[in-house]
Amino acid sequence: xxxxxxxxxxxxxxxxxxxxxxxxxxxxxDGGPQGFTANSFTSVSVDPALILLCIDRRxxxxxxxxxxxxxxxxxxxxxxxxxxxxxxxxxxxxxxGVDWRAGTGGVPLLDGALAQFECERRxxxxxxxxxxxxxxxxxxxxxxxxxxxxxxxxYRELSPE
Numbered sequence: 400x401x402x403x404x405x406x407x408x409x410x411x412x413x414x415x416x417x418x419x420x421x422x423x424x425x426x427x428x429d430g431g432p433q434g435f436t437a438n439s440f441t442s443v444s445v446d447p448a449l450i451l452l453c454i455d456r457r458x459x460x461x462x463x464x465x466x467x468x469x470x471x472x473x474x475x476x477x478x479x480x481x482x483x484x485x486x487x488x489x490x491x492x493x494x495x496g497v498d499w500r501a502g503t504g505g506v507p508l509l510d511g512a513l514a515q516f517e518c519e520r521r522x523x524x525x526x527x528x529x530x531x532x533x534x535x536x537x538x539x540x541x542x543x544x545x546x547x548x549x550x551x552x553x554y555r556e557l558s559p560e
Contacts, residue, residue: 417550422486423452424499424507425463425470432494432507433463436487438549439529440472448536450516453529459489461530467520469504470534474514475547477556482509483547503537514541 424434439453450472454461464470475483486493498510503517518534525531548555 471506
């Protein structure tokens with residue numbers, strides 16, 4: 400069944416919802432760090448602590464997330480725009496020169512992130528052209544600062560008060 404709404408209108412309407420920018424990370428089967436820029440992330444529940452991550456079926460990192468038992472969400476600061484762009488690009492070693500440390504299950508935690516969620520994968524659902532990953536948060540940390548935002552297909556910053 401095809402959608403009644405055309406893809407361009409749907410994407411433009413969705414772009415009017417301001418989101419934070421994250422980098423979702425995982426270890427591949429060889430123990431190498433993998434990750435991508437994502438804004439399809441949301442909290443689901445506090446008790447138990449659950450989050451949701453959506454990954455495009457065409458994403459080259461998808462098989463690594465499907466194979467891994469753990470993944471992480473790194474919420475980016477406004478100063479990390481270049482890092483977001485790097486992890487959104489295809490065909491390069493995204494982790495080259497990036498400082499990170501291993502979290503639960505070895506998941507890469509990026510230095511300087513505004514917040515981090517270490518997750519144990521619980522369920523994966525098929526949802527159209529994406530897979531939806533439900534993760535139980537096993538560790539969370541945060542820092543003070545301003546988030547990197549995305550609105551109307553552009554990076555944005557909070558306005559000064």
